Each structure stands twice: as structure tokens, then as C-alpha cells.
Amino acid sequence: MPRHYEFFLICRYLRKKRLAIFSIVAVALSVAMLIVVTSVMGGFVRQYRQACHGFYGDIIVRADSLMGFPYYEDLIAQAEQLPDVKVATPVIKQFSLLRIDQPGFKLFVRVVSVLGIEPNGYSKITNFKQSLWKQSLLPGPPTLDLPEGFADDPKYRDSGACIVGVEVPYNRQPDGSYKRYPQLYDSPVILTILPLKRTGMIDTDVRVSHPFLLIDDSETSIFSELPPVYIRFDIAQNMSRMYAYRDIDGNEEPAKTSQVQIRVRDGADVERVRRQLQDIWQKIITVKGDPETVMVFETWDEQEGIAPLINQLEHDRALLTILFVIMGVVSIFLIFCIFFVIVTEKIPDIGIIKSVGASSAGVGRIFLAYAGAIGLLGAILGLAMGWPFVVHINAIHDWIAHTFGWRIYDPNVLVFPYIPNEVDWFAAVIIIASALVGSLIGSMIPAIRAALMKPIKALRYE
Amino acid sequence: MSEYIVRAENLVKTYTTGPEVLEVLRGVRLKMRAGEFLAVTGVSGSGKSTLLHLLGLLDEWDSGTIYFDDQDVSALSAAQRDQLRNQEIGFVFQFYHLLPELTVLENTLLPTMVANSTFSWLGNRAKLRKQAMEILAQLGLADRAKHRPAQLSGGEQQRTAIARALVNKPRLLLADEPTGNLDLGTGGRILDLLEDLNANNKQTIIMVTHDPDTAGRAHRQLHLDRGRIHTSSS
Ligand SMILES: Nc1ncnc2c1ncn2[C@@H]1O[C@H](COP(=O)(O)OP(=O)(O)OP(=O)(O)O)[C@@H](O)[C@H]1O
Ligand SMILES: [Mg+2]
Numbered sequence: 001m002p003r004h005y006e007f008f009l010i011c012r013y014l015r016k017k018r019l020a021i022f023s024i025v026a027v028a029l030s031v032a033m034l035i036v037v038t039s040v041m042g043g044f045v046r047q048y049r050q051a052c053h054g055f056y057g058d059i060i061v062r063a064d065s066l067m068g069f070p071y072y073e074d075l076i077a078q079a080e081q082l083p084d085v086k087v088a089t090p091v092i093k094q095f096s097l098l099r100i101d102q103p104g105f106k107l108f109v110r111v112v113s114v115l116g117i118e119p120n121g122y123s124k125i126t127n128f129k130q131s132l133w134k135q136s137l138l139p140g141p142p143t144l145d146l147p148e149g150f151a152d153d154p155k156y157r158d159s160g161a162c163i164v165g166v167e168v169p170y171n172r173q174p175d176g177s178y179k180r181y182p183q184l185y186d187s188p189v190i191l192t193i194l195p196l197k198r199t200g201m202i203d204t205d206v207r208v209s210h211p212f213l214l215i216d217d218s219e220t221s222i223f224s225e226l227p228p229v230y231i232r233f234d235i236a237q238n239m240s241r242m243y244a245y246r247d248i249d250g251n252e253e254p255a256k257t258s259q260v261q262i263r264v265r266d267g268a269d270v271e272r273v274r275r276q277l278q279d280i281w282q283k284i285i286t287v288k289g290d291p292e293t294v295m296v297f298e299t300w301d302e303q304e305g306i307a308p309l310i311n312q313l314e315h316d317r318a319l320l321t322i323l324f325v326i327m328g329v330v331s332i333f334l335i336f337c338i339f340f341v342i343v344t345e346k347i348p349d350i351g352i353i354k355s356v357g358a359s360s361a362g363v364g365r366i367f368l369a370y371a372g373a374i375g376l377l378g379a380i381l382g383l384a385m386g387w388p389f390v391v392h393i394n395a396i397h398d399w400i401a402h403t404f405g406w407r408i409y410d411p412n413v414l415v416f417p418y419i420p421n422e423v424d425w426f427a428a429v430i431i432i433a434s435a436l437v438g439s440l441i442g443s444m445i446p447a448i449r450a451a452l453m454k455p456i457k458a459l460r461y462e
Numbered sequence: 463m464s465e466y467i468v469r470a471e472n473l474v475k476t477y478t479t480g481p482e483v484l485e486v487l488r489g490v491r492l493k494m495r496a497g498e499f500l501a502v503t504g505v506s507g508s509g510k511s512t513l514l515h516l517l518g519l520l521d522e523w524d525s526g527t528i529y530f531d532d533q534d535v536s537a538l539s540a541a542q543r544d545q546l547r548n549q550e551i552g553f554v555f556q557f558y559h560l561l562p563e564l565t566v567l568e569n570t571l572l573p574t575m576v577a578n579s580t581f582s583w584l585g586n587r588a589k590l591r592k593q594a595m596e597i598l599a600q601l602g603l604a605d606r607a608k609h610r611p612a613q614l615s616g617g618e619q620q621r622t623a624i625a626r627a628l629v630n631k632p633r634l635l636l637a638d639e640p641t642g643n644l645d646l647g648t649g650g651r652i653l654d655l656l657e658d659l660n661a662n663n664k665q666t667i668i669m670v671t672h673d674p675d676t677a678g679r680a681h682r683q684l685h686l687d688r689g690r691i692h693t694s695s696s
Contacts, residue, residue, distance in 0.1 A: 004583035005575035008568075016563050352559045355520055356573040356626070357548020359541060456521040459559060 027378025035386030043420020057261030089121030116236020335442030351458030364451030375439025488689030552627030
């Protein structure tokens with residue numbers, strides 16, 4: 001049962017000791033630093049995951065070859081029968097050359113990744129529609145058809161419509177935004193695709209360059225090596241020779257796609273759906289005959305080009321966390337030193353308190369509770385410093401950039417326009433708890449030493 | 463109730479510093495009746511303070527027995543010894559030993575804060591403060607209650623230490639050279655006070671001193687020499 005002197009002396013020591021204030025500030029700084037770093041780094045990983053996930057289905061079924069794979073209609077039909085699957089949609093992915101020839105874009109040619117999509121299904125799976133500059137606010141699903149006025153124009157009879165990734169024609173400004181040229185929209189561009197024959201060789205007998213009308217752009221915060229250009233699935237299928245046909249020897253070639261993207265219901269077990277899709281595929285090829293295509297069933301974050309970046313970010317965060325844990329250990333050691341000094345300085349007091357009947361446990365409790373109070377006050381102060389820092393990190397960063405000319409965070413390196421500014425509360429709670437535990441551990445040895453001291457020894461201590 | 467408040471049998475205390483063993487007490491016997499006023503004398507370094515510390519349960523000894531009310535104190539638990547120190551024994555140190563951060567009143571109240579839980583202390587605060595203030599008034603410290611030890615004279619600090627020793631109304635008061643660092647007049651007033659406590663409150667007192675005049679104010683004197691007690695007068 002704690003006695004009143006314990007409480008009384010803790011308060012008195014807290015009020016009187018400059019050392020106590022230094023310890024509180026030391027704990028607070030460590031806590032604030034850890035909260036800021038874990039929140040910002042965690043925020044980057046989360047933002048990147050969200051941005052990526054918003055641009056792919058949960059599961060992607062694809063052929064491990066540019067040739068694509070057949071029977072995708074059966075796969076989609078059966079996949080959509082699964083209770084956990086919301087939507088499945090085919091996507092054709094091809095390399096292509098995009099040519100723009102406009103004032104300001106004179107013979108502008110880029111390698112791009114053509115994505116043949118069904119706008120309706122694709123925008124149910126991804127944030128495609130929200131990413132569009134002109135169409136995002138229009139009602140209904142996005143369209144990849146020629147706008148009114150062009151559709152009936154014989155000049156554009158052969159044209160398809162395309163939406164380009166914003167990074168295709170424009171460069172990113174230092175502040176992360178894009179400066180658009182309105183005259184670029186509804187202007188003709190050329191896409192060149194090299195279709196493959198059954199043998200995997202380029203088919204030189206067909207037309208490879210096709211006219212398109214650039215109708216919109218899509219701005220996402222994910223980085224891909226090849227910027228995307230979206231066209232309608234059926235057009236992409238025709239251009240890349242993935243449509244169904246019968247060759248001169250009378251062989252039937254089934255229609256093909258590069259991939260099928262699948263969105264599962266919220267909370268569904270993705271792994272289970274993946275296995276179900278693999279089973280469906282097995283059944284289809286037993287019935288229809290095995291095309292011997294190497295098939296890949298992957299989740300969105302296993303895709304080439306995404307997994308390494310996420311791993312990198314998580315690795316960076318882990319590395320930083322380890323560094324800061326080391327700093328935390330150093331802080332605990334500092335707290336230990338401070339407490340050792342505090343206790344040593346208080347040894348005569350301990351002798352006096354014990355001589356009037358205080359118990360060893362009581363003396364130990366004074367110093368432990370004192371440390372606990374310092375840990376708690378430090379953690380609260382640290383949170384009070386770290387929280388607003390995280391929330392206002394962009395303003396603080398702008399201010400530093402403006403005042404001292406240091407731009408630490410370059411939005412061109414990572415594709416997010418802002419530094420994440422949400423406190424990671426889960427991490428914050430762990431950090432605060434660690435600060436408390438750390439203070440207690442740091443003061444444990446001095447407290448035990450104080451508790452075990454014989455009164456006379458303490459009084460005579462020099 | 464036993465005849466003797468405190469009794470020591472064959473107390474032996476040695477200090478070991480490296481290879482040297484210093485036998486300070488070599489079989490001390492001592493008996494105290496309730497209401498007695500005893501002076502322990504001896505030259506400097508004869509072990510007077512050491513003996514008093516043992517009687518105050520502030521240190522450990524090598525062999526022998528101390529009885530408090532016929533109870534062998536080494537058979538008591540640590541908690542019971544703490545309780546005894548807090549409730550039954552008041553100790554006045556040779557060098558005052560006040561807590562520098564606390565006021566005179568707070569220093570005086572310290573033993574009551576050890577005796578009470580926060581809950582009961584807050585409940586009895588008014589009463590306890592009043593008692594402490596009465597003791598301080600008795601010792602002429604009423605107007606010094608809010609001062610810190612550093613702001614006091616040596617005599618005032620010594621009286622504060624006495625007030626602290628008395629606040630829980632212990633049956634045994636142990637005073638180590640209570641006048642040792644004070645001038646004649648101040649020391650004399652402290653002695654008057656102890657005599658008064660003994661005469662009017664039946665306070666049992668063991669006082670250590672090396673000064674024969676001071677020792678003469680007690681009822682009985684014990685002389686400590688080469689680690690043993692020699693009764694010198696009554
Ligand atoms: N912790 C210790 N370690 C070693 N020797 C000690 C210790 N404490 C006391 N002594 C020695 O024990 C002897 C007795 O000391 P004590 O303080 O009891 O003497 P005293 O009679 O009170 O002297 P004084 O009149 O000067 O106060 C002294 O020689 C002292 O040096
Ligand atoms: Mg002495």
C-alpha cells in the first residue's frame with residue numbers, strides 16, 4: 001500500500017528538478033522524432049499501395065508472353081459466377097509507338113504501353129474514370145468512343161479514340177502539377193503496333209499504324225516505365241491480331257487477350273479466389289484443349305514493377321525504424337544516466353526517508369514512479385510536438401524551402417504531390433508505450449539501488 | 463508491558479575496510495526503562511553514534527541482540543522494523559539531516575506521511591498539521607514553518623530535526639549530540655527542552671554527548687570506552 005510521502009516526494013521532485021525537465025525533453029524529442037518518421041514513411045508506403053491498387057484488379061490472370069491467351073471469355077464468365085468476384089475484365093497490353101504531330105508537339109514520338117480496355121468493366125475495377133481530366137466529372141462510365149461531330153465525319157471513319165497518360169505529352173512541374181495544352185485534345189495521333197503471327201513473328205502483311213483521336217488524359221500517381229495509352233479492347237485486339245480467325249490451312253485461332261483483371265468483394269480471401277481461378281482455368285483447358293501457354297495468376301502487388309518499389313519503400317522504412325530504435329535505446333541509456341545522477345544526488349534523502357520508517361519498496365516506488373511520470377509527460381509532450389508536425393509537414397516543408405531554399409522532398413522522385421501528413425496512430429501508441437517502458441527500464445537499476453540502501457550508508461554517502 | 467523499553471545484549475559491531483577490521487562495539491549491554499533520560503558519553507570515535515544507530519534500527523550489527531519491549535528485533539520482518547522506526551523511535555541526527563527541498567513544516571510532517579496512505583493523510587491533514595504546528599511552537603519555530611532548511615540557523619535546524627523526531631509521539635527518543643554544533647546558549651535551550659519533555663511528557667530519551675556538563679543533565683550516564691560500556695554515575 002503506497003504511503004503519502006511517496007506521492008508527495010514524487011510531486012516535489014518533479015517540480016524542483018531541472019534534471020527532470022531535461023529528461024522529459026529528451027524523451028519528448030525521441031517520441032516526436034519516431035512518430036514523424038514512422039508516420040511519413042508509412043504514409044508513403046500506404047499512398048503508393050493505394051495508388052497502385054486503384055489501378056489494378058486484386059488479381060491479374062495473364063499469359064507470360066506477348067502472344068496472350070485464349071478462352072478468356074469463358075474465364076470471365078465463370079469467374080463472375082464466383083461469389084467473391086465482383087468484376088472481371090479483359091485487358092490487352094502491347095508495346096506501341098505514339099506519334100503526335102501538332103504545333104508544340106512537332107513529330108513527337110514516344111514508346112508507350114497500349115492498354116486495350118472495356119471502359120465500363122475497367123472503370124469498375126480501377127480508378128480509371130477518376131483519373132481522367134475531362135471525363136472524371138461526367139456522369140456514367142467513361143467512354144473511348146469518338147466524340148460527337150467526329151463519329152460521322154468521313155475523315156475520321158477509320159479512327160479510334162485514345163486517352164493518353166498525362167506524362168506522355170507533358171512534363172511534371174516542380175510542384176507536382178501538369179500544365180496542359182487544350183489544343184492537344186481532339187487532335188489526331190498515330191499508334192503503331194507490331195502484330196504477331198501464330199509463330200510469334202511480326203506480321204508484315206497487315207497495316208501497323210492506325211489513326212486515333214486523342215480525347216482525354218489520365219493522371220495517376222503511379223509510376224510505370226512505359227506510360228499508358230488507353231484504347232478500346234476490340235480495336236486493340238484487331239490491331240494486335242488477337243481476334244479469332246481461320247488461317248489459310250483452315251486452322252481456327254481463338255480470340256485472345258493479354259490479361260484478365262479481377263476485382264474481389266471487400267473482405268474476400270484473395271488467396272482463395274486465386275486458387276478458384278486456377279481451378280477454373282484448368283477445367284477450361286481440359287475441355288477446350290491446352291494451348292500450352294504459361295499462365296500467371298498474380299495479385300496486384302506481386303506484379304513486375306510494383307513489388308520492387310513497395311519492397312524498397314518498406315525496406316527503407318524498416319531501416320529507418322531500426323535506426324530510430326537504436327536512438328531509442330540510446331535515449332533509454334541517457335535516461336538511465338540521468339536517473340543514476342538523480343538517485344545518487346538523492347542518496348542522503350533516501351537515508352533520511354528510510355530513517356523515519358519508509359520501506360525499501362516505498363523508496364523504490366518513488367524513483368520508479370518518478371521515472372514513469374517523466375516517461376509519460378515526455379511521451380505526451382512528444383506527441384504534442386510530433387502530431388502537429390506531421391499534420392503540417394507540407395506547410396513546414398514549404399516554409400523551409402521558401403526561407404532557406406532547401407527542398408528536401410522532391411515530388412519528381414516519388415510521384416505523390418505531397419508528403420503524407422497523417423499520424424500513424426497504431427505506431428504512435430506503440431512508440432508512446434515504449435517510451436514509458438524505456439523510462440521505467442532506464443530507471444530500474446538506480447531505483448533498485450536506492451531501495452536497497454541501508455539508511456546509515458545512505459546518510460554517510462559522499 | 464515490559465520493564466524495559468529497549469535492551470541490548472552483547473552487541474558487537476565491526477567495520478571492515480579492506481583488510482582492516484575495526485571492532486567498534488565489543489559486547490555492549492544496555493537497559494532502558496520507560497521515562498528514563500540516559501546520556502552516553504565517550505571520546506570521539508568511541509562508537510557512540512554507532513551504538514545509537516543500532517538502537518534506532520538504522521544499521522546492522524554482527525552479533526548480540528536488541529530487544530524492543532522484550533521483542534528480539536532481528537526476528538521482526540523488514541516491514542515491522544520500518545513500522546517500529548516510524549512509530550516508536552524518534553531519531554535526532556548529529557548533523558540534522560533535513561530534506562533540503564521541504565519546508566520546516568513539511569520536514570516535520572514527513573514521518574506522518576510515512577505512517578499514512580495518501581487517502582488517510584488527506585483525511586487527517588488538518589489534525590496532523592495542527593499537531594506539527596504545536597510541536598514547532600513548543601520548540602519556538604512557529605514563525606519558521608514555511609522556511610527551508612538552508613534559510614535556518616544551526617540551532618533552528620536542530621530543533622526542526624527534534625520536531626520531526628517527536629511528531630509521531632514515539633516512546634523512545636534517540637538524540638546524537640543534539641547540542642554538539644551549537645553555541646552554549648542555544649545548546650542550553652535545547653537541553654532545557656529535552657529535560658522538559660522528559661519531565662512533563664515522560665519521554666524516554668537516550669542522548670549521546672562527549673561533553674560531561676551536557677551529560678550531567680541526564681538521570682543516568684553510560685561511558686563507552688574501547689567498545690564496552692562503563693557505568694559512571696546515576
Ligand atoms: N562506515 C564506517 N566504516 C568504517 N569505519 C567506520 C564507519 N563508521 C564509523 N566508523 C568508525 O567507527 C568508529 C566509531 O565511530 P562513531 O561515529 O560511532 O564514533 P563517535 O563516538 O560517534 O564519535 P564522535 O564523537 O566524533 O561523533 C570511528 O573510529 C569511525 O572511524
Ligand atoms: Mg558521533
